[in-house]
Amino acid sequence: xxxxxxxxxxxxxxxxxxxxxxxxxxxxxxxxxxxxxxxxxxxxxxxxxxxxxxxxxxxxxxxxxxxxxxxxxxxxxxxxxxxxxxxxxxxxxxxxxxxxxxxxxxxxxxxxxxxxxxxxxxxxxxxxxxxxxxxxxxxxxxxxxxxxxxxxxxxxxxxxxxxxxxxxxxxxxx
Numbered sequence: 661x662x663x664x665x666x667x668x669x670x671x672x673x674x675x676x677x678x679x680x681x682x683x684x685x686x687x688x689x690x691x692x693x694x695x696x697x698x699x700x701x702x703x704x705x706x707x708x709x710x711x712x713x714x715x716x717x718x719x720x721x722x723x724x725x726x727x728x729x730x731x732x733x734x735x736x737x738x739x740x741x742x743x744x745x746x747x748x749x750x751x752x753x754x755x756x757x758x759x760x761x762x763x764x765x766x767x768x769x770x771x772x773x774x775x776x777x778x779x780x781x782x783x784x785x786x787x788x789x790x791x792x793x794x795x796x797x798x799x800x801x802x803x804x805x806x807x808x809x810x811x812x813x814x815x816x817x818x819x820x821x822x823x824x825x826x827x828x829x830x831x832x833x834x
Contacts, residue, residue: 666710666711669710670706670707670710673719673723674703674706674723677719677720677723678699678703680720680724680761680764681699681702681720681723681724681727682695682696682699683761683764684724684727684757684760684761685698685699685702685727685730685731687757687760688731688757689731689734694734697734698727698730698731698734699727701730701733701734702723702726702727702730705726705729705730706722706723706726709726724757724761728757766829766832767825767829770824770825770828770829770832771821771825773824773828774820774821774824774825774828775821777824778817778820778821782813782817785799785810785813785814785817786817789814796810796811796814
């Protein structure tokens, strides 16, 4: 595989898994700015080492392992200047990170299924608001609908999604 194909494959995988990697890092450092910095360093290391990744290795598992090391390095650098978890507490968090990521995967799967159950109009509203980042006020203006009415619509959609997700999760845990 030439370097152009390798770069394209890496970029595709990174974009697909970046939110999971960030979530993993954030659960360990609990500070958005620090998590973003660590994510950037993790991505750089991953980029440098991507050609060394074994072909049978899962990208997300490989990337989380690198992120784990970067969080550890970050903790070592911050030891002198910040109050941080002691090593034992950090190891407990690290050991439970796989469980946390599994829970995130289950919740995301439940959300995906529940989103598919929504009617087209509700799905389009959510896409405008959360994927495109359009404010509710702007959506209301574009659709010529009252802002307060749209807030109620989003409240109803959120409540329906929450109920659906909870039911889905309770069925998978039973």
